[in-house]
Amino acid sequence: xxxxxxxxxxxxxxxxxxxxxxxxxxxxxxxxxxxxxxxxxxxxxxxxxxxxxxxxxxxxxxxxxxxxxxxxxxxxxxxxxxxxxxxxxxxxxxxxxxxxxxxxxxxxxxxxxxxxxxxxxxxxxxxxxxxxxxxxxxxxxxxxxxxxxxxxxxxxxxxxxxxxxxxxxxxxxx
Numbered sequence: 001x002x003x004x005x006x007x008x009x010x011x012x013x014x015x016x017x018x019x020x021x022x023x024x025x026x027x028x029x030x031x032x033x034x035x036x037x038x039x040x041x042x043x044x045x046x047x048x049x050x051x052x053x054x055x056x057x058x059x060x061x062x063x064x065x066x067x068x069x070x071x072x073x074x075x076x077x078x079x080x081x082x083x084x085x086x087x088x089x090x091x092x093x094x095x096x097x098x099x100x101x102x103x104x105x106x107x108x109x110x111x112x113x114x115x116x117x118x119x120x121x122x123x124x125x126x127x128x129x130x131x132x133x134x135x136x137x138x139x140x141x142x143x144x145x146x147x148x149x150x151x152x153x154x155x156x157x158x159x160x161x162x163x164x165x166x167x168x169x170x171x172x173x174x
Contacts, residue, residue, distance in 0.1 A: 076170065078120065078131040085116040096142055106142040113139030114149050121152060129156050130168040137170075 089112040095101060096109035117135035120128040136153035140146060160167045 076131075078128055080120070080123065080125075080128060082116055082119060085112070085119060088112045089116060110139040110141075110143035110146060110149070113142070114146070117149070117152070121156065129159065130170050132156060133168060134170040 089109070092105070092109040092112040095105045098105070113135045117132045117139065120132035120135065133153060133156045136149050136156070139149055140153065143149070157167050
């Protein structure tokens with residue numbers, strides 16, 4: 001009788017030892033969802049080193065170092081520098097937001113955004129698609145009737161959807 005009890009106790013102890021360190025199932029689901037959210041937001045981070053998004057994760061710079069770009073939000077910087085286009089956008093947007101700005105000023109701001117969006121889109125680098133999408137969205141605020149820009153934006157959205165990836169929210173902020 002004692003041997004049977006001892007065997008039972010050893011089995012229970014083994015099961016508790018084997019299962020005791022694992023988190024509950026809901027925590028595992030939360031962890032996997034947070035990993036997916038981190039990938040959506042822009043790729044690997046210090047707590048999620050193994051997951052890297054091909055659409056906006058930290059890229060290695062030509063020297064081999066990480067680019068250091070923020071992972072998400074409107075502060076995220078594309079891995080390709082566009083100082084001329086950035087200056088053009090700033091100038092055009094300042095005119096479009098100025099009191100008494102006309103329709104021509106708004107169309108000029110939209111055109112500047114669309115030019116940079118086309119640059120990102122035409123580079124053929126999937127990591128730049130989210131930046132192109134953001135610029136199309138911002139440009140369409142100034143010129144919502146631009147069918148060409150809307151079609152290109154929709155094309156990028158379809159690419160994300162066909163790959164089963166979430167569509168970035170970048171550019172939706174007001």
